[in-house]
Amino acid sequence: MSQAVRPEARAGDAAAKKPPYRGWAGIRRAFGTPSALTMAVLGFGCGLPFLPIASMTLSTRLRDSGLDLGSIGLISLASFFYLLKFLWAPLIDRYVFAPLGPLGRRRSWLLAAQLGVAAGLAALAFTRPELGVAPLVGWVLFTSFAGATQDSVVDAYRIEIAPVQAQAALAATYTLGYRIGLILGGAGALYLAEFADWKAAYLGMAALMALPLLATLLSREPAAPEATVQRRIDFIGAFWQPFSSFFASNGWALGLALLVFVGLFKFPDQVIGVMAGPFYLDSGYTKADIATVSKLYGIWAGIGGAFLGGLCVAAFGFRKMLFVAALGVALSNLAFLLMAQYPSQIWAFYAAITADNVSQGFAGTVLVAFMSSLTDRNFTATQFALLVSLANLPGKFAGGVSGYVVQASSYSAFFVLSALTVVPTLLLLAWLWPRIREAPPPTG
Incomplete structure (x- = not known):
């Protein structure tokens, strides 16, 4: 049976072996885990790039640069990777990101995705849509892919780092971080663009990715699955x-x-x-x-x-x-x-x-x-x-x-x-x- 039917059958890690308390003890255990703070920072990293590459902040910048509404609507499609992340998720489950292999299967992909988001936001800071949209579309595609990959890995990391009894607490702290990231990637970027320029806004968003990058480096890799199925999976x-x-x-x-x-x-x-x-x-x-x-x-x-x-x-x-x-x-x-x-x-x-x-x-x-x-x-x-x-x-x-x-x-x-x-x-x-x-x- 699946974990939904028998959740005790698959423990997330050593913490899963502890008795699944309910009531105040359950609340204390779920929200008291160090993973709760980690998920808040990782959620911040997932929310931060969404508006600058997939929604309001990007469209506002394009309109401010003089692009027509039709072009803005088409360019917004460049962020479609967020809707299709399940297509390459099997590769994230199956393989370690080799250049960062010592970090482990989850953290290697997570660090690579976060570096990709930071690099993409920094590159978008130096693009000038009024001189041609091709470079901008290319970097939006790249950053969208990195951001969607980051989302997938963070979801997998959350599930694997803690038992099922703590998942709702981790989802709550993730939501807090994600919403704060949306605020800074939306209102924060617009304020920077108003009082400085769009270059400063996007460089500021790229710099803020240092927080989730640090959280990834300081966090622990989830325990490998007890089952040996993964070793038998081919491409x-x-x-x-x-x-x-x-x-x-x-x-x-x-x-x-x-x-x-x-x-x-x-x-x-x-x-x-x-x-x-x-x-x-x-x-x-x-x-x-x-x-x-x-x-x-x-x-x-x-x-x-x-x-x-x-x-x-x-x-x-x-x-x-x-x-x-x-x-x-x-x-x-x-x-x-x-x-x-x-x-x-x-x-x-x-x-x-x-x-x-x-x-x-x-x-x-x-x-x-x-x-x-x-x-x-x-x-x-x-x-x-x-x-x-x-x-x-x-x-x-x-x-x-x-x-x-x-x-x-x-x-x-x-x-x-x-x-x-x-x-x-x-x-x-x-x-x-x-x-x-x-x-x-x-x-x-």
Whole structure:
């Protein structure tokens, strides 16, 4: 059976042999591990380059350089590696990055990826889009590949460095670091560009990568898998064995049910994502209101929810929290009815964003803990990257037609319908419930 079914069967490292305490002892053990601080710094390194190479900071720079909107949209596609990182994750699972081999399988790839991100950001500092976009696109591709590789290795490192009972806590501290990285890579870079120039902004981001680089050098390499499967994997097997291993561990029926559950878990939240911005404007809120409530206050509400999820999983285990999180994600959509009923009222905006972002952060941490328990440590990077993609794709596709649903009904009806999409998730969880086993707390 997989770790989700029998989590005690695969220990992350020596710490996994300790009894899986619940309650306050579980919280203390999960958040007290040195790996929690390491994950915060590594999360910072993952969040820092995302906006400068894949989103707002890059597009703002290009527009500031005089590029037309069509070109900016096309150039943004150069960051597509973040969506495809599962394609080369098997190589990260199978091989050590040879030039840095003494660091071990995980840290060698992690240091190489971080050096790549720092070098790419520094190179982007010296590119001049107004003189031609080809060099810029090339460096965005390079940095995107390095950043996506860094994400995959950090996920694998987190799963392998600590037992399943600590995964939610590590996900919470990772989220804190990641969000701080997003703030510095977004607002921080824009402030530097405003008061200095874009060269200083990108060089500043490159310099900040020294923090996760240092964390990688000072951290320990996860223990090698107890199984000897990895030694028997050839190049071709590195790509198909992660799939065969998952279904061999769970069986086809349970394996498919687990995958469908992961895909549906955050569906109610994701389906409304595209309509959020238009809804805010149509409800009478200004762009300043949206920036303050959604983009500033909302970030910290999400971090609070992530830590709440980590505390609850450490105290009560992830099985019960799967139910709480799934229900919370759906019911939080109903909070937007306050904004529909009280348009332009700032208190309604704060109430809705609090409910939505806290539930998102909570559910994200719980889902990470659950998906971490599903992975085979011989294929950690590959299986987790695939699960992350699966968790995001269904809602994204449905979000593409969400505008037509609103046009055919109303915002209020849309939010109610989005909340009701949790029903299949809860029915599937009821079927999975007796099949999800967690190690009991110690007695006596």
